[in-house]
Amino acid sequence: MLKIEDLHARIGDKKILRGVNLQIEAGEVHAVMGPNGAGKSTLAGVLIGREDFAVTGSVLFDGEDLLALSPEERAAAGIFLAFQHPVEIPGVGNLYFMRTALNSLRRHRGLDELDGVDFLALAQERMKLVEMDQSFMSRSVNEGFSGGEKKRNEILQMAILEPKLAILDETDSGLDIDALRVVAGGVNALRSEGRSMLVITHHQRLLDFIVPDQVHIMAAGRIVRSGGKELAVELEEHGYAGVREPVPAATSMAGATR
Amino acid sequence: MSKAGEALLSRLAPGLDGDVPGWLSQIRAAALTWVTEHGFPTHRDEDWKYTRLEAITEVAFRAGTADSGDSRIGEQVEDPAVDLGGIRFVFVNGLFRASMSRLPAVADGITITNVAALLVGGAQQLAPFFDSVPGQHHAFAALNDALAEDGAFIHLGPGTVVDEPIQLVFLSDTAGIPLLASPRSVVLAEAGSRATIVETYAGVDGQVCCTNSVTEVVLHEGAHVEHYKIQDEPESAFHLALLDVRQGRDSRFGSHLVMLGSQIARHEVRISLDEPGAQVSLDGLYLPRGNQVHDNTVFVDHASTQCTSHQLYKGVLEDRGHGVFNGHIMVREGADGTDANQKNQNLILSDRAEVDTRPRLEIYADDVKCTHGAAVGQVDGEAILYLRSRGLSAEEARGLLVFAFVRDMVDRIELPGLRSALLNRIATRSMAGIGEVGA
Numbered sequence: 001m002l003k004i005e006d007l008h009a010r011i012g013d014k015k016i017l018r019g020v021n022l023q024i025e026a027g028e029v030h031a032v033m034g035p036n037g038a039g040k041s042t043l044a045g046v047l048i049g050r051e052d053f054a055v056t057g058s059v060l061f062d063g064e065d066l067l068a069l070s071p072e073e074r075a076a077a078g079i080f081l082a083f084q085h086p087v088e089i090p091g092v093g094n095l096y097f098m099r100t101a102l103n104s105l106r107r108h109r110g111l112d113e114l115d116g117v118d119f120l121a122l123a124q125e126r127m128k129l130v131e132m133d134q135s136f137m138s139r140s141v142n143e144g145f146s147g148g149e150k151k152r153n154e155i156l157q158m159a160i161l162e163p164k165l166a167i168l169d170e171t172d173s174g175l176d177i178d179a180l181r182v183v184a185g186g187v188n189a190l191r192s193e194g195r196s197m198l199v200i201t202h203h204q205r206l207l208d209f210i211v212p213d214q215v216h217i218m219a220a221g222r223i224v225r226s227g228g229k230e231l232a233v234e235l236e237e238h239g240y241a242g243v244r245e246p247v248p249a250a251t252s253m254a255g256a257t258r
Numbered sequence: 259m260s261k262a263g264e265a266l267l268s269r270l271a272p273g274l275d276g277d278v279p280g281w282l283s284q285i286r287a288a289a290l291t292w293v294t295e296h297g298f299p300t301h302r303d304e305d306w307k308y309t310r311l312e313a314i315t316e317v318a319f320r321a322g323t324a325d326s327g328d329s330r331i332g333e334q335v336e337d338p339a340v341d342l343g344g345i346r347f348v349f350v351n352g353l354f355r356a357s358m359s360r361l362p363a364v365a366d367g368i369t370i371t372n373v374a375a376l377l378v379g380g381a382q383q384l385a386p387f388f389d390s391v392p393g394q395h396h397a398f399a400a401l402n403d404a405l406a407e408d409g410a411f412i413h414l415g416p417g418t419v420v421d422e423p424i425q426l427v428f429l430s431d432t433a434g435i436p437l438l439a440s441p442r443s444v445v446l447a448e449a450g451s452r453a454t455i456v457e458t459y460a461g462v463d464g465q466v467c468c469t470n471s472v473t474e475v476v477l478h479e480g481a482h483v484e485h486y487k488i489q490d491e492p493e494s495a496f497h498l499a500l501l502d503v504r505q506g507r508d509s510r511f512g513s514h515l516v517m518l519g520s521q522i523a524r525h526e527v528r529i530s531l532d533e534p535g536a537q538v539s540l541d542g543l544y545l546p547r548g549n550q551v552h553d554n555t556v557f558v559d560h561a562s563t564q565c566t567s568h569q570l571y572k573g574v575l576e577d578r579g580h581g582v583f584n585g586h587i588m589v590r591e592g593a594d595g596t597d598a599n600q601k602n603q604n605l606i607l608s609d610r611a612e613v614d615t616r617p618r619l620e621i622y623a624d625d626v627k628c629t630h631g632a633a634v635g636q637v638d639g640e641a642i643l644y645l646r647s648r649g650l651s652a653e654e655a656r657g658l659l660v661f662a663f664v665r666d667m668v669d670r671i672e673l674p675g676l677r678s679a680l681l682n683r684i685a686t687r688s689m690a691g692i693g694e695v696g697a
Contacts, residue, residue, distance in 0.1 A: 048647045071646035080647075091662030091669075092344035097648075102659070117313040140662075157648065 001027045001196050002165055007057035009039075013067035016042045016053070024165070027193040031207055032200045033232065034218035035240045036178030040200045041084060043218070044169045048081045048197075049074050060163065075101075080217030082171050088142040094153070094242050096139035098123060105161060108128050126159040131176035148179035148233040155186040166190070167198045170205040185210030204236040265292060269622045270321045270405060270438065272488050278377055278407075281385045289403035298397045305396070308614045309524055312495045313608045319438040319468055321405050333358065335429040335460050338490035339520070340679045342456065344422025345370060350429050351467075352439030357672035358427075359503045363692035367415030370424065372410040374441060384411070389443045394630060395528075397406040398498045403471040406442030409471075414451035414481070421671040423454040423486075423673055428469060430495060432459035435469070443473045447481035447509075456676060459519070461495050467498040467628050467650035475502070477509035481531070484512040490683065491519035493548060494690045501527045505536035505565075514671055516680060517544040518687065524553035531593075538666075542571035543667040543686070546579030546611075553582040556600075560588060560623075564595035573604040574660055583615045583632070589614070591622040600630040605637065605663050606657075 003025040008019040017039050024030050031066050032040050046055055049071035052087065059066040061077060069077065089097070102122075103113040108133045114122065123137060130152040142150050158166050167189065172180055181226065187210050191197070199210055207215070215231040225231065259267075267290070278286075281466050298315050299306040332350035347370075348358035354372035376384060388403060410426045426672055428441055445455060456553060475483060491497050497520040503511055529538050534615065546553035558567045571678055573581040583602040604613045617630040645655035664684060671677040 048643075050643060056609075070652075071643060072649050072651050075647055075649040083644065083647075087638070087641045089641055089659065089662060089667045090646070092658055097645075100654070101648035102643075102652060104651070104654070108649065161648065 001062060002059075002198075003060040005058045007043075007055070007059060009042055009053040009055045009146075011053055016221055017046065018221055020057070020218075020221070022223060023217065024196045024198060026164075027191075029191065029197040029199060029210065030222075031210075031212040031215045031232065032218055033202070033204070033215060033235060036202075038218040039221040039224065040218055041169055042165050044081055044198075044200055044213065046080060047167060047210050050226055052158050060131060070230075072104070072110075075157075075161075076105055080158050080161055080163030080166045082151070082158060082166065082168045082170075084169040084173065086142045086145075086150040086154055088140070090140050090143050092142050093137070094139055095120070095123060097141045098157060101157070102160055123156075123160060126156060127187050132156055147174035147181075148176070151179070151183050152186070155183055155190075159186065159190055163193065165196045165198065167200070169200045169203065171199075171202060172201055179258050180206065180209060183241050204232045207232045227250045259294065260300075262312065263298045266319060269318065270401070276348075279380050279382075281382065282377065282388065285385075285388050286404045286488075289400040291401045293347075293397045293404065294478055295396055296400075305555060305584065308580070308584070309522060309551055311522075313522055314468060317436050317437050317466060317468070317496075321438055321440070326622075329566065332429045332431040335431055335462060337427050337429070337458055338460055338488050338679065338683050339555070340675060342423050342425055342673065342675050344424060346425040346427065347372065347410050348362055348427045348429065349408060349439075349441055350431060352428070352441045352469075353439050358603065364420065366376075367418045368420065369411065369413040371407070371411050373411050373444070376411055377407075377491055383413075384444065387476075388442070391521050392525070393514070395500065395502075396578070398470050399472055399500050400438045402442055402470050402500070405438070405440040405470075405520075406472065407440070409443035409473075409480075410445075411443070412445045412453070412579070414445075414447045414453055416448045416478075417450045418448075419451065420453040422600050423456045426455065426456065426457045428459045428471065430459075430465065430467040430469065430491065430510040432462075432463070432465050432467045436466045438468045438470060441471045442471070442669065443471070445473070445475040445483060447475070447477045449479045449484050450481060451478075452482045452675070454484040454486070456488070458488045459491050459497065461491045461519075463492040464494050465492065466494050467491075468498070470498045471623045472500045472502065475504070475511065475534075477503070477505045479507040480509060481506070481509040484514070484672070486514045486671065486673070487516070487679065488676075489515075489517045489519055489523055489525065491523070493519060493521055493550060495520045497523040497525075499525045501525070503528065503538070504530045504532055505538065507533035507553070508535040510537045511531075512538070513540045515540075515542040515544075515554070518683070520550065520552075522551045522553075524555065526555040527557070529567065531555075531560050531562055531567065534563045536562065536565045538567045539568070540569045540571075541667060541670050542569075542570070542583075543664060544573045544581050544588075545576075545664070545687075546581050547572070547576035549578050551582070554584065555582070556585040558587045558598065558600060559587075559590070560593040560596045561590045563593055565593070566597040567599070569600040569602075570604045570667075572663065573602075573613055574607065574664060575604060575613050576607045576611045578608070580611070581613040582670045583613070583617070585616070586618045587620065587628065587630070589619070589621040589626055589628065594625040595621045596623060596626040596628065598626070598628045603663075604630040604632075604634040604638070605660060606634060607637070607660065
């Protein structure tokens with residue numbers, strides 16, 4: 001579904017991604033872990049089309065050249081990012097925002113738009129997944145939401161927009177254990193055979209709730225180790241120092257591409 | 259005075275004789291003398307430096323006094339506020355048009371009529387309102403003194419309440435003659451009275467005309483007046499306005515301004531907080547595009563203790579649009595307990611758009627709480643990316659964010675009918691793609 005080869009990204013002279021290779025098949029959940037500054041969020045940004053970076057390399061999504069698409073075309077193709085810092089948009093109602101977004105995607109896909117009544121029914125059903133009540137929908141997008149509410153609102157959008165590839169960028173940051181359980185519960189409910197996920201996190205804790213098929217360790221702009229979910233446990237015990245030794249490029253490639 | 263100014267005066271002055279009470283003749287003569295002596299402001303005047311008035315003084319305006327007698331004139335003009343259902347006074351080219359107006363019965367203690375009707379009977383009660391010339395304001399206010407013949411007169415007796423909004427609709431339909439309309443309205447709200455007043459201004463596309471209006475509001479103890487103004491004249495028109503408000507003890511005044519139209523529009527608000535505990539809240543939204551100039555000049559005079567004033571003005575500047583916020587808060591010596599703030603936010607959508615923002619505080623009292631701030635920015639790039647990542651096109655995302663910026667102000671309008679009419683109006687104005695994602 002997603003195939004990243006030799007992906008580089010820089011801002012000015014600053015190299016942030018230095019040759020990332022990663023392949024995710026349909027229905028798989030991959031976790032990317034790593035210390036601050038490893039390039040995890042940049043990877044997410046490059047995948048959704050953030051324009052701050054000069055990018056080289058190749059990213060194929062369902063065989064299509066993802067890097068050639070605009071952010072909205074990527075959304076239409078089925079890419080979704082749960083933002084680490086969801087943006088507050090005063091004056092735009094949450095419900096209106098989500099309906100506009102869904103209908104944009106439906107237009108792209110040649111489907112009829114949903115009217116207000118049908119959309120509300122859909123939204124109400126999906127809100128249960130993240131234990132949100134209707135009051136969130138009448139508020140402005142993310143405005144005045146607590147950290148946990150913002151993250152739940154991201155997962156709600158994911159539930160409504162039904163992406164093929166969901167990227168969760170530090171969705172666990174700033175969540176207490178109860179909020180984490182709710183958010184992870186929502187994510188798990190959305191796991192399916194056709195939907196892949198790329199879960200970016202600092203902490204192994206999230207992966208107790210969202211159990212990945214594969215774990216990748218990122219450091220200094222590259223994936224330095226890949227393995228099964230036990231890799232996260234190892235990381236928890238030994239810290240990033242234990243996995244930072246240079247690894248042969250071939251090992252990294254092999255791990256990343258299964 | 260410039261040649262153009264002299265020529266303008268000489269064309270306007272003959273309209274002054276008319277059959278009016280002696281006190282008004284005197285005021286008119288004095289006002290005319292004042293204008294002749296002081297001249298029209300130029301960009302060298304501090305309070306007018308951002309707005310090119312030559313474009314107005316050079317047009318061969320005639321006083322909008324002579325009603326052509328064609329009763330259909332004005333009827334085609336669409337009122338941006340729609341009909342809100344209550345009292346509705348329509349003025350065409352500055353003159354009251356009874357056939358288009360509606361005055362349901364009002365409670366005892368309330369007088370709502372038009373100025374021209376009062377003048378027939380002498381109208382001594384109007385004299386204190388008209389007598390504002392001596393150097394207080396500027397040439398255009400004085401010109402209104404000299405030329406005004408009609409407008410609304412609203413007198414709310416002690417404790418009276420008008421529940422429905424009072425609509426004052428000012429339409430220009432000049433049939434090709436460049437007319438200067440000079441409506442003069444007066445609101446006297448006695449102790450404890452309450453009303454909402456909605457002024458709208460509209461005209462016919464392509465017609466050159468100028469509205470030079472003055473609205474005076476006097477609030478006695480505990481009175482509460484909410485004032486709305488929607489300026490939606492065509493881009494061929496000019497608009498100059500003064501809203502002059504004097505507030506007594508514990509009175510409340512709210513002003514909500516939306517500027518959409520005109521080639522050059524200047525709306526000046528002067529608030530005088532004369533007695534303890536008076537409160538004023540001023541909102542303004544200006545949306546210049548094309549070559550429009552929207553000038554907001556605000557003066558709030560804290561002349562007494564424990565008064566509060568809040569100002570929030572927002573502008574969206576498109577194309578070569580030019581916005582001005584020139585806000586001045588004066589806190590007089592002894593005006594302790596003053597709570598004043600002033601905020602101006604601008605969203606610039608084009609490299610060629612311009613905004614001049616000048617918030618000013620002048621404080622001579624010790625125990626005060628005053629803040630002010632101005633911001634000029636572009637649409638938030640992170641928010642655009644957020645929306646695009648959800649599938650909205652770049653244009654839709656931008657339009658939605660601009661609309662949100664605007665909507666925040668429209669939501670402060672507490673009249674649902676007016677609010678939805680404005681949302682539609684702004685959406686159909688198709689600003690920055692707003693039309694596609696509208697209300």
